[in-house]
Amino acid sequence: MYQQVKREWLEQFADPVIAKRNWQIIAGVLGVVAIVLSVSNYTLVHKAQVIPYIVEVDHLGRAQFVEKIQASNTFDESVIRAFLYRFIDQSRSVITDDLVMKKNFSEVYSVSSLDVQNNFLNAYYKDHDPFKAGQEFTTQITPLTFLKQSEKSFLMEWKEVRRDLAGKIVRQEQWQALFEITIIPPKDTRVLEENPLNPLGIFITRLSWSQIDNGTT
Numbered sequence: 001m002y003q004q005v006k007r008e009w010l011e012q013f014a015d016p017v018i019a020k021r022n023w024q025i026i027a028g029v030l031g032v033v034a035i036v037l038s039v040s041n042y043t044l045v046h047k048a049q050v051i052p053y054i055v056e057v058d059h060l061g062r063a064q065f066v067e068k069i070q071a072s073n074t075f076d077e078s079v080i081r082a083f084l085y086r087f088i089d090q091s092r093s094v095i096t097d098d099l100v101m102k103k104n105f106s107e108v109y110s111v112s113s114l115d116v117q118n119n120f121l122n123a124y125y126k127d128h129d130p131f132k133a134g135q136e137f138t139t140q141i142t143p144l145t146f147l148k149q150s151e152k153s154f155l156m157e158w159k160e161v162r163r164d165l166a167g168k169i170v171r172q173e174q175w176q177a178l179f180e181i182t183i184i185p186p187k188d189t190r191v192l193e194e195n196p197l198n199p200l201g202i203f204i205t206r207l208s209w210s211q212i213d214n215g216t217t
Helices: 002-046 071-075 077-092 098-110 114-127 189-194
Strands: 053-057 063-068 137-148 153-164 169-183 202-211
Touching: 077 098, 077 137, 077 153, 077 169, 077 202, 098 114, 114 202
Parallel strands: none
Antiparallel strands: 053 063, 137 153, 153 169, 169 202
16 A cells, blocks of 8 residues: 555656756756856957967058068067167157157057156156157158167167258258167957057167267258
């Protein structure tokens, strides 16, 4: 009698209870899997790698050549030379358009270490205000020579041509600069968002420049 009652109870109640428990276990497992996948996707999105490319364009702005920049290529002398030429052009050119000069100086400061900013650039611009100078003359930069002295130090010479606001040349000078750089390639998009003007991660850690002639008119 007992065995018959037990069998009838199991048929009526135990099977649905067991089935419910099994579905609860399956639902719990699926929930855990969903959480793990969500966390993984979030981590991948926020740790996206930045892969810089060199893009060569024609005079119409159409891409002609695209090459992925490998980590070792950032130390290539041609890349460093172009970077430092651009730095000198932006930091020492004087033009009459204040907005363009502000943009240039933003990029100059974005690639300069705090030591270079505080102990060199700020002092120089305090004594040689380019915005005030732009009300009287312009200065055009022409690169001359570039020498690699070590893996991280470089010497560059250039010519500066000063013109009055009518376009007449009033002075020509030859200058040189000594640089030390460090390269810290951006590891993720956050770094690039914080410093979008320096995608290669090249920073000037030491800087000095001086005139090397008496100037001519």
